Amino acid sequence: MKTIGKWLLLIGLLVAVIAGLVSFSANWLTWLLILAAVLAGVFYLDSDDVVHIGIRYLVLVATAAALDKFILIGTYLTSIFTAAVSFLGPAVLTTLVVWFVKKYLMGKK
DSSP: OHHHHHHHHHHHHHHHHHHHHTTOOOHHHHHHHHHHHHHHHHHTSOGGGHHHHHHHHHHHHHHHHHGGGSTTTHHHHHHHHHHHHHHHHHHHHHHHHHHHIIIIISOOO
8 A cells, every 4th residue: 555655646646737837627527636645644744753754744844935936947946846835735635634542542652
């Protein structure tokens, strides 16, 4: 299952970045990417490493917000990083929920 989660994460991230670059948006694609992110969060991301995953996500958000200052390529970089942040958000949230359930509801450390 970990291999399937890894492929869902990679393909979903690639699709999100390409859709962000060409400014394509459709409700079915949004729901499909959210589903892929949630499944990747359950099957691939390590819930024991939730602090580091959260820090990496916050750094990615800050980077996406600052990239529009680059001349000529800033808009492209911003769209790439914003698409990545939008895709990874549900995966990180799912990982946090899995960690919470494991720690507080199932009693595992």
